[in-house]
Amino acid sequence: MHDFSWHGSVNALTGRGSKTGSPGDEKVPHALKFTKLRCMPDQMYVSVKGVRTIDDALVTIHLMLFYELRSIETMLDSTNDPIGDFINATSADVMTFGATNTYESLLSNTAQLSDLAAFPILSGRMAQVGFSLLKIVYRGYSASDTLQSMHDTSIARRTQLKLDADTRAMELEQQARDWANGDKLTQDIFGRQYIWNLFAHNSPQYHDTNSPKDGYNQEEWKMVEETPKIFEGPFRVGVTCIRVPVLRAHCESINLQFKRKVTLDEVYAVLHAAPGIRVVDDRVNNKHPEPLLASGEDEILVGRVRYDQSVEPGYGIDMFIAGDQLLKGAALNAVQIAELLIEK
Numbered sequence: 001m002h003d004f005s006w007h008g009s010v011n012a013l014t015g016r017g018s019k020t021g022s023p024g025d026e027k028v029p030h031a032l033k034f035t036k037l038r039c040m041p042d043q044m045y046v047s048v049k050g051v052r053t054i055d056d057a058l059v060t061i062h063l064m065l066f067y068e069l070r071s072i073e074t075m076l077d078s079t080n081d082p083i084g085d086f087i088n089a090t091s092a093d094v095m096t097f098g099a100t101n102t103y104e105s106l107l108s109n110t111a112q113l114s115d116l117a118a119f120p121i122l123s124g125r126m127a128q129v130g131f132s133l134l135k136i137v138y139r140g141y142s143a144s145d146t147l148q149s150m151h152d153t154s155i156a157r158r159t160q161l162k163l164d165a166d167t168r169a170m171e172l173e174q175q176a177r178d179w180a181n182g183d184k185l186t187q188d189i190f191g192r193q194y195i196w197n198l199f200a201h202n203s204p205q206y207h208d209t210n211s212p213k214d215g216y217n218q219e220e221w222k223m224v225e226e227t228p229k230i231f232e233g234p235f236r237v238g239v240t241c242i243r244v245p246v247l248r249a250h251c252e253s254i255n256l257q258f259k260r261k262v263t264l265d266e267v268y269a270v271l272h273a274a275p276g277i278r279v280v281d282d283r284v285n286n287k288h289p290e291p292l293l294a295s296g297e298d299e300i301l302v303g304r305v306r307y308d309q310s311v312e313p314g315y316g317i318d319m320f321i322a323g324d325q326l327l328k329g330a331a332l333n334a335v336q337i338a339e340l341l342i343e344k
Contacts, residue, residue, distance in 0.1 A: 001075070007083040008032035009045075019083060021045045023062055023139060027087055041068045041134060046087060048094040052104035057103035059093050060142045063113065064133040067126060074130030082129050089122040096121075104335060106141075168194075169247045194245050201241035217241065249291035250325045254318070261314035264305060271302055276328065276336075281305055289322035298327055 008031035009021030017031035024047050048061045114120050127135045174186045175195040179212035206213035219241045228235040281303035298321040308316025
């Protein structure tokens with residue numbers, strides 16, 4: 001008679017070991033002690049902790065393994081604890097998978113974790129010890145509360161922005177069809193002609209002569225309040241938000257005032273070195289930021305950089321920028337903030 005002592009899960013109530021275990025549990029050495037082997041299909045839960053992605057996020061991957069003992073002689077000659085071997089091999093394969101993905105791409109590619117081809121180390125080790133890997137089922141992941149919350153918020157924000165943008169774009173496209181057909185323009189969203197027109201942003205306006213917000217709309221005041229937070233100090237902002245008939249991307253005409261004199265070379269050097277910015281400023285060929293160029297791009301396009309002639313030369317700079325409002329300024333920001341937090 002042979003005594004076996006393998007990795008397994010320990011039931012907190014009974015103290016008995018289990019080969020299968022339960023989702024999220026931890027397999028510990030010598031939890032399983034027995035004398036009889038079963039040559040039949042079997043399964044167990046495995047949770048691989050500390051999976052690190054390219055952008056340094058840490059997650060736990062939950063799997064279920066289905067396998068079968070095919071050769072008792074090979075198993076007895078090759079290992080004292082096949083379950084422990086399987087856990088180590090699974091961890092190696094999942095760690096490799098995590099190391100080739102960012103946090104976002106890992107979540108997008110989790111279907112690959114139900115593919116046997118994603119587990120060459122596990123498949124190879126099972127064959128070496130007389131077992132056969134039959135199937136793997138990906139059962140989800142878990143992350144820290146902070147990381148998961150930021151990811152969920154990002155998805156919700158991105159989804160809502162996409163729905164809002166799609167709805168506005170649909171009405172703009174419908175108005176273009178109405179115009180071409182000579183029909184009355186559809187005006188269900190803004191209650192006015194959108195195509196061939198400009199009008200004030202449709203967010204509610206403040207009406208309080210005792211408040212500095214008076215006359216601003218919510219979108220404008222958001223920029224007044226949020227910009228100093230971004231620069232981590234006092235920063236005065238004057239802003240007017242206007243709706244323009246483009247399908248996607250936001251643009252801004254920016255005037256910057258400085259306490260000291262600056263040169264265009266200094267400004268260009270800062271812009272070229274700044275992450276997330278692409279300078280598009282070809283004066284000869286009139287190539288500058290446009291909504292069409294910015295749509296679908298992670299970067300903010302910056303151009304039309306020049307001196308402000310309304311102040312003493314060098315103390316003011318004008319520029320024009322374009323960016324995809326569904327990426328930078330929305331969901332992409334949440335992802336990049338999470339990446340910075342992870343780095344720290």
